[in-house]
Amino acid sequence: MQYFNVMDYEAPAQARMNAAHWDYYAGGSGDEITLHANRAIFDHIRLRPRMLVDVTTCDTSTSVLGSPVSMPILVAPTAQHGFAHPEGECETARGVGQAGTLLTASSVSSRRLEDVAAAASGPLWFQLYVFDDNTITVDVVQRAEQAGYKAIVLTVDVPRFGNRERDLRNAFHLPVSANFDVPDVTKLKPSLTWRDLAWLKSLTSLPILVKGVLTGEDTILALEHGADGIVVSNHGGRQLDGAITSLEALPEVVEASSGRCEVYFDGGIRRGTDVIKALALGAHAVLVGRPVLWGLAVNGQEGVRHVLELLRNELELAMALCGAPTLKQITPTLIRR
Numbered sequence: 001m002q003y004f005n006v007m008d009y010e011a012p013a014q015a016r017m018n019a020a021h022w023d024y025y026a027g028g029s030g031d032e033i034t035l036h037a038n039r040a041i042f043d044h045i046r047l048r049p050r051m052l053v054d055v056t057t058c059d060t061s062t063s064v065l066g067s068p069v070s071m072p073i074l075v076a077p078t079a080q081h082g083f084a085h086p087e088g089e090c091e092t093a094r095g096v097g098q099a100g101t102l103l104t105a106s107s108v109s110s111r112r113l114e115d116v117a118a119a120a121s122g123p124l125w126f127q128l129y130v131f132d133d134n135t136i137t138v139d140v141v142q143r144a145e146q147a148g149y150k151a152i153v154l155t156v157d158v159p160r161f162g163n164r165e166r167d168l169r170n171a172f173h174l175p176v177s178a179n180f181d182v183p184d185v186t187k188l189k190p191s192l193t194w195r196d197l198a199w200l201k202s203l204t205s206l207p208i209l210v211k212g213v214l215t216g217e218d219t220i221l222a223l224e225h226g227a228d229g230i231v232v233s234n235h236g237g238r239q240l241d242g243a244i245t246s247l248e249a250l251p252e253v254v255e256a257s258s259g260r261c262e263v264y265f266d267g268g269i270r271r272g273t274d275v276i277k278a279l280a281l282g283a284h285a286v287l288v289g290r291p292v293l294w295g296l297a298v299n300g301q302e303g304v305r306h307v308l309e310l311l312r313n314e315l316e317l318a319m320a321l322c323g324a325p326t327l328k329q330i331t332p333t334l335i336r337r
């Protein structure tokens, strides 16, 4: 089997995995309208390439909140990598490190955050879910800081767990996280508000990104409450079905941020040309969720590395064909109005 693009990993990953675990990874909420729209929207955005620019070398390297990475393509937090590989997030971390980029480790993982850090060779961010018991948050944030994670990514689009009908049909329940002793990880704190961001900031000196913002209004609130970065995301179509796609939301978030913080993007990235479109609309970098899990399931760290390397090579080619040999040259003029 040869893998020419990241989609080539999807069916082989499904074939290797338990069916209920596959559905958990693949699925969205409700009618999966937002899940599908996240992909479809990219087809409606067309590029305006420029010609006769010297593209002998196209440089994909950048830095994210100060950490150098080989490409503006990071790994999104996804729960329970143990469904895809016995070594779970430790194996993912090895592959991500080989690709020279950054892993956002989920709160809800098969391996402890300290073990993931020990396996990593590149920078890490820690994704935070807040549960009712504040002592869990205090403990996990301090441990992440201690273990060398470079930022906290607070996910704000799960006041309640989305309606994942595939999981209901499969009678699938998430196992406990290796990180903390919470019996039901889907019972997040529904009373969480912007004011808790200030409390979170008091717990750590790490920068805090807010993940799951889809409006200019919330971008302004996030910045007012001390956010150091935004991740535009609809949670891969797994929370509010019918929510706006991340790509549609991106311009208003970028505008509302008015250059005060780095704006990140996730949802539906499967091609280098998807990356260039998100960057042209103002994303500093993108995060990739499911394709990394496919690579992990098919071929462990090597699969993770290859999925990321495929995207990097496609981005590099797209830069050349757009006449944008540096990331700085990827601007809104690349997008048809």
Ligand SMILES: Cc1cc2nc3c(=O)[nH]c(=O)nc-3n(C[C@H](O)[C@H](O)[C@H](O)COP(=O)(O)O)c2cc1C
Pocket (backbone or CB within 6 Å): 024, 025, 026, 038, 076, 077, 078, 079, 106, 107, 108, 127, 155, 211, 233, 234, 235, 236, 237, 238, 266, 267, 268, 269, 287, 288, 289, 290, 291
């Ligand atoms: C199986 C799975 C588990 C996820 N778990 C988390 C999580 O623990 N925390 C979080 O903030 N987002 C989680 N997400 C959302 C991803 O971070 C990301 O927003 C989304 O997957 C991006 O879309 P993509 O899969 O199309 O690239 C999860 C997504 C998937 C598919």
Ligand SMILES: O=C(O)C(=O)c1ccccc1
Pocket (backbone or CB within 6 Å): 079, 108, 129, 158, 161, 174, 185, 186, 235, 238
């Ligand atoms: O499955 C998810 O998308 C997810 O983000 C999540 C939320 C709470 C617990 C475990 C995973």
